[in-house]
Amino acid sequence: MEVYKLTIKAGKTLSERKWKAAFSPEGYLDIGKTLSRIHRGGIHPSIRGEVWEFLLGCYDPRSTIEERDEIRERRREQYAKWKEVCQNLFPLVGSGRFITAPVITEDGQPIHDPLVLLETHPDNGVIVPTPETANAKPSCTGERVTDKRIIQWMLTLHQIGLDVLRTDRTLVFYEKKENLAKLWDILAVYAWIDTDVGYCQGMSDLCSPMIMLLSDEADAFWCFERLMRRLVNSIIKFVLDNV
Template identity: 70%
Template sequence: MWGTPAEPADSYYEVRPECTDVPKTRFKIKPGKTLSVRKWKAAFNPEGQLDIGKTLNRIQRGGIHPSIRGEVWEFLLGCYSPKSTFDEREELRQQRRKRYYHWKNECHEMFPVVGSGKLITAPVITEDGQPIQDPLVLQETNSGLNASNTSEIIQNLTSHGTLEKKVIQWLLTLNQIGLDVVRTDRTLVFYEKQQNLSKLWDILAVYAWIDRDVGYCQGMSDLCSPMIILLDYEADAFWCFERLMRRLRGNFRCTERSIGVETQLSNLASITQVIDPKLHQHLETLGVGDYLFAFRMLMVLFRREFSFCDSLYLWEMMWALEYDPDLFFLYEEAELAGDKADISKARAKSARHYGKYERENLKNRGKNQDAPLPISVFLVASVLKDKSSKLLTEARGLDDVVKILNDQTGNLDAKKACSGAMKLHKKYLKKAKQTAQRRK
């Protein structure tokens, strides 16, 4: 079943032959460590309830076999409760698919390119809601859509009077989504197919419509792309992405009261100051104490620092370590209440089957403590610690810091990065506790 003793996973995510400089994956499918198809099926009881504890341990040891990655991710991201049965999940799956296609139809009625098998890469409307004549750069398919009838689509936008502000805002994002989609994971054979590009565009367009508070921001295509590859049904990929965005949407928020990923950068600075004060002081002296050089790592969860396959391996290990058994119920309650607030504000009460990282947080959590930091912040801190001596001796400015960090692209080890993050997390909690006691 497993082939060679340690099977590389590159073959599951085929790279275009002309892309010769793509980093090779370090992730290997290891019998006895990687969560296999057999072990995954054996983790369910006859009714379909999942033994999540054993599953998390297996993922933390060796990741997930690529052939079952999509369905396992649905549990890790809180799409389904491990306590649910096969029948309950099927019912919920059908309900969600209907909901997604209802939203997609709404979008199609406003702008028929959605769902047409095409996508746009140029603006269709001005900021004051006026249609732009013949602006579309359309990716050719056999859908029958062309520049002449897209002109009619644009004219129809305003034929019934002034457009609502929310519609204008949504239409203004569609070309940016298109520009990002055609640049996302283009080294993969998967995206040579137009239908896969348009599927990614459709999902992001629908998400931008339903989450008007955040809409669409650059980086979301990098987060959504793996869902399209791993899950056969577009609606299922949408819900997996939507659940991931419930964790990360704060990163993309920029309002008067919220500054998105900058909060995590500030936390990263605090962590580095505690665990490597010499490095932090050096970065301050260089004028990069705002840690903006780490912006991309946190924004798209290391998608650019790892090979495609290794970034998926890193994600699933992070999610297994952070796993909260009540995620599903928290998300469902928030959704039913129409509340899109960041879920980190709510905490589960169950004491069983947490991920290893989450258990540490629970153990050290005081009554008035803020929501725990995501493991991604400690992952960046771990990378900085690993490069500390090089940064201290060679970095003389922002460009040097960026170059030193970029030089490791494709050379990072996902498992090592996670274990490094766990060690730093423990060390940070210990030092923070000691500091708090001294202040008393």
């Protein structure tokens, strides 16, 4: 297997000025010139988010400014709808808090007294499940959940929370509870819509750079979704090529 070494050269960084100059008046991107610049010197921090939206395939370089604005708005609306569905299923989604202990059993029974509790402080954005939050489900009645898809999703929520706490824990960015909650929300929504992949350990590390680079949660979600799509396709191709 041939390994390519990326050599970053001083003064060759893709700057904000060079990035803007790579677009035509209509908004078409000269992706070849851009990739060459990135290969030689990397990307300036101020534009990394929007550059990665193109690199991950969120936008076609041949699209216009107007087309991208329409796509962005449509995707933000779609994410909001998915998140609302998740909020109805489990109200802590979008609340600025998250869980780190299970709230449901594998057969759909609510857990009123979780055995594994994380000691919390009011300012750290994490909650210990209580009878009220442990019962959160579509009917909000505390009754047993019978929908297998909902059970599977709810079983992943505390696993996501545990990984969120371990993700890039030394970064100042995650000293803010809203950033931890944003990471949890994105992963929770993704686990709901992608029933094939759901959630597995390590996905929080892949998602983390997205929310640091993009201020809008929906935009970060779609970058993460495109990254996961590429990874899944690569795995499928690898398996098929080696059957």
